[in-house]
Amino acid sequence: MYAVEMVNIVKRFPGVLANDHVTVRVKKGEIHAIVGENGAGKSTLMNQLYGLYHPDEGEIFINGEKVVIRGPKDAIKLGIGMVHQHFMLVDTLTVAENVVLGSEPVKGLNFDMKKARQEVKELSEKYGLFVDVDAKIEDIPVGMQQRVEIIKTLYRGANIIILDEPTAVLTPQEVEELFEIMRKLKNDGKTILFISHKLHEVMEISNRITVMRLGKVTGELETSKTNPKEIARHMVGRDVVLRVSKEPHEPKDVIFEIKDLVVKDNRGLTAVNDVSFNVRKGEIVGIAGVAGNGQTELVEAITGLRKIESGHIYFEGKEVAGFTPRQLRELGMSHIPEDRLKHGLIEEFEAYYNIILGQHYRNPFANGAFLNHNNIFKYSEDLMEEFDVRPRKIDHLGGNFSGGNQQKLVVGREIRTNPKFLVVAQPTRGLDVGAIEFIHKQILKMRSLDVGILLISMELEEIFSLSDRILVMYEGEIMGEVKPEETTIEEVGLMMTGHRIEEARRG
DSSP: OEEEEEEEEEETTTEEEEEEEEEEEEETTOOOEEEEEESSSHHHHHHHHTTTTTTTTEEEETTTTTEESSSHHHHHOOOOOOOOSSSOOTTBBHHHHHHHHOOOEOOOOOEOOHHHHHHHHHHHHHOOOOOOEEEEEEESOOHHHHHHHHHHHHHHHHEEEEEESTTTTTTTHHHHHHHHHHHHHHHHTTTEEEEEOOOHHHHHHEEEEEEEEETEEEEEEEEEHHHOHHHHHHHHHHHHOSSOOOOOOOOOEEEEEEEEEEEETTTOEEEEEEEEEETTTTTTEEEETTSSSSHHHHHHHTTTOOOSSSEEEEEEEEEEEOOOOOHHHHHOOOOOOOOHIIIIIOOTHHHHHHTTTTTTTTTEEEETEEEEEEHHHHHHHHHHHHHHHHHHHHHGGGSSHHHHHHHHHHHHHHHHHHHEEEEEEEETTOHHHHHHHHHHHHHHHHHTOOEEEEEEEEEEHHHHHHHHEEEEEEEEEEEEEGGGGSSSSHHHHHHHOOOHHHHHOOO
8 A cells, every 4th residue: 555646746836847747656664765866856746745835736645545735734634744954943942842843732721841851752762863852953963953853743643754855964974873763763664755866875775766857757666676877867867977087187286285273163162173284286185074073164264254263374375364255266266165055155146146256346247336247147158058057047046946056056156267276065965966977077177177176075985086185074183194095984984983094094
């Protein structure tokens, strides 16, 4: 019996056919992956199952019965829960308060905090979702916040749980913990729909797979009878290089260097502690590490977004500590930020304005105080074509593109400035295989043009695939430097947990 059947679902938005007669059938008690490129229509489809959108055509059946889901309340009544990619939590409330919000237990006329804490504790222990029920959301890591979201769905009685890109913000260790939780939920009879584009994860955790491309279903596969190459072919419509080949390239002179750098975080604690390294022209230096070990503060200090406490930053031999982002751009530094929505683009601006950000005051885009819109439009059309941004609509608002296409916009903008030094933070976070392949090729192309590149990524596969040298950060310090061909993922993993290189090599 099917827990979920979505039959011939059609969903249109102005100018876009997001779901084109999509049929998905999910068996009771299975982990069913919905995979596809960004903009393939996966999230739109699941948002209809959760009642956030309504189908223009088609039917939905839950446990064999036809249903009409007018909103999330209807979905929750039907036992459907959804954990969104961007969590829906109130930072200033505790874990327990967030879980029961909207369904609070009461004693007489008052909120029964004791009962809330007890119920949340019991649920978390039953499924191995270990959380501190009294901690405030703002004080707990991302992985724990996600567990709170899952507990929230269970608290509301969900038997069908939709997880939208659940591993996009998790460390490798947190991903393993999440998979363990998903297996426990499955063993307890829950049905899980898992939206993803990370093929190795889909292969590891799912029972069956529905593949989407451009709003249509292109494949229905059993995980045990398929492989990543076949899934990628259904996703992209062609064979995809899952790991780009890196040609040997002889690096030139040092373009960028930091010495004895100390940087504090927003709480005034030391986040970068006495760090020194350099990057040469035509070289990719990768920084590996679990999130929250000083990488963000390091990047912000390098790119002029955060003041340093002490130390030196040199660009082409010139001290640039304290320079503004604009001054650094003028010298030839570009920055692909880790958070494309916070520092990458302005969601309320059209694509063409986002594309010229940082160059908006220069020729050929400006003539004194006036913008030259003809040049801006032409440049934007060329960039969207070159970097395969979809839809090819320069007047589309930045916030209306899918995550992957927002990332391509930012990557295209920064690469098109012809930088001498490129700081790339989490370049493929939340991207599908086709977009990852494309962006990796662009980064390697910059290396071949003798651009110095600093790559910060939590994806170890990416660090190993692209870097010429790897530095590992832990609690604001560099644990060691290795070459990808002379180390292993296990060795780097040990360094990521605080072992210096000598200890990691001893195991």
